[in-house]
Amino acid sequence: MPKIIVDVMPKPEILDPQGKAIGAALARLGIEGFREVRQGKRFEFKVHGEITDEVLAKVRHAAETLLSNPVIEDVVSVKQKECGGNCGCGHAKSAEAPNGQKDLLA
Amino acid sequence: MTARIGVVTFPGSLDDRDALRAVRLAGAEPVSLFHADTDLGDVDAVVLPGGFSYGDYLRAGAIARFAPIMDSIVDAANGGMPVLGICNGFQVLTEVHLLPGSMIKNEHRHFICRDQTLRVENAQTAWTSEYRQGEEIVVPLKNQDGQYVADEHTLDELEGDGRVAFRYVGWNPNGSRRDIAGITNARGNVVGLMPHPEHAVEPGFGPDSVESGRMGTDGLAFFTSAIKGLLAKA
Numbered sequence: 001m002p003k004i005i006v007d008v009m010p011k012p013e014i015l016d017p018q019g020k021a022i023g024a025a026l027a028r029l030g031i032e033g034f035r036e037v038r039q040g041k042r043f044e045f046k047v048h049g050e051i052t053d054e055v056l057a058k059v060r061h062a063a064e065t066l067l068s069n070p071v072i073e074d075v076v077s078v079k080q081k082e083c084g085g086n087c088g089c090g091h092a093k094s095a096e097a098p099n100g101q102k103d104l105l106a
Numbered sequence: 107m108t109a110r111i112g113v114v115t116f117p118g119s120l121d122d123r124d125a126l127r128a129v130r131l132a133g134a135e136p137v138s139l140f141h142a143d144t145d146l147g148d149v150d151a152v153v154l155p156g157g158f159s160y161g162d163y164l165r166a167g168a169i170a171r172f173a174p175i176m177d178s179i180v181d182a183a184n185g186g187m188p189v190l191g192i193c194n195g196f197q198v199l200t201e202v203h204l205l206p207g208s209m210i211k212n213e214h215r216h217f218i219c220r221d222q223t224l225r226v227e228n229a230q231t232a233w234t235s236e237y238r239q240g241e242e243i244v245v246p247l248k249n250q251d252g253q254y255v256a257d258e259h260t261l262d263e264l265e266g267d268g269r270v271a272f273r274y275v276g277w278n279p280n281g282s283r284r285d286i287a288g289i290t291n292a293r294g295n296v297v298g299l300m301p302h303p304e305h306a307v308e309p310g311f312g313p314d315s316v317e318s319g320r321m322g323t324d325g326l327a328f329f330t331s332a333i334k335g336l337l338a339k340a
Contacts, residue, residue, distance in 0.1 A: 010210075013257075014210060014255060015210070015213065015281075016210075017210065017211040017212065017213060017215045017253075018211060018215075020215070021215050066164070066168065066169075066172065067164070069165055069168065069201065069208055071200070071206075071207060071208040071255070071256065071257075072208045072210055072255060
């Protein structure tokens with residue numbers, strides 16, 4: 001089943017307390033050498049049938065109205081993820097996106 | 107005439123009962139409103155209470171902002187009706203763009219619960235007219251996502267227009283920009299703040315005062331301010 005994936009991140013100028021907590025926990029585990037860790041959100045939309053321009057427009061609208069708050073967050077990408085052709089939905093792996101992802105934000 | 111002040115219950119609201127009680131103790135008629143309602147009945151003012159509406163999923167206030175009742179509240183607020191957002195209610199007011207900025211997790215990453223001193227920076231709003239300009243009050247504060255943020259331009263504008271309604275005194279409990287605890291819209295009818303005035307309205311159940319324990323009632327004037335304004339207009 002094809003999916004659309006939306007990534008939302010805290011704006012660069014906003015301090016990310018969750019990322020800071022994760023960074024501190026990593027250091028305690030001895031996983032070191034990172035300047036900063038920031039935590040974002042990933043949303044997956046499973047689609048009935050084909051991913052059309054209309055469907056994408058709806059997801060972009062959702063990303064900008066409900067999924068993110070422009071005061072503190074950026075929608076960094078809206079991507080289509082193909083099923084890889086092995087889920088039985090009839091979709092072949094996308095030829096132009098060998099990694100299974102196409103950036104559809106632009 | 108008795109002023110009628112509505113308090114909205116969302117799924118996950120915690121302080122709606124306390125807010126209704128504060129309205130009653132202040133001398134108005136409390137009216138329960140429900141998130142799924144589409145009109146405000148005949149209320150004269152609205153309080154959005156504290157809590158964790160819709161579990162605070164996604165972002166605090168982000169889902170409540172689209173509750174059916176919110177369209178009526180936005181219309182009423184734009185028409186001049188007094189609207190107070192407390193804690194989660196403040197977060198809802200920012201998400202629905204009645205107030206600028208937003209709240210993120212506390213800088214120190216802990217949930218905090220304490221009696222907090224605030225300075226009233228604007229005693230001319232619908233919810234602060236019974237305070238003196240610069241008066242210091244003590245009300246409870248309890249939150250995890252209480253750090254007020256906005257861009258520098260917005261902060262400068264808020265300061266310049268006298269729209270910072272309350273500032274933390276003594277200690278900034280969450281890293282809020284410029285110690286801001288609460289703000290108002292340009293008209294002064296919409297006010298939002300993170301601390302909880304509705305928990306400081308009855309002797310014996312409020313913050314500790316100098317005289318004796320739990321006697322603080324500094325939050326009551328939020329509600330008497332609104333009532334006085336409504337009765338003056340009637």
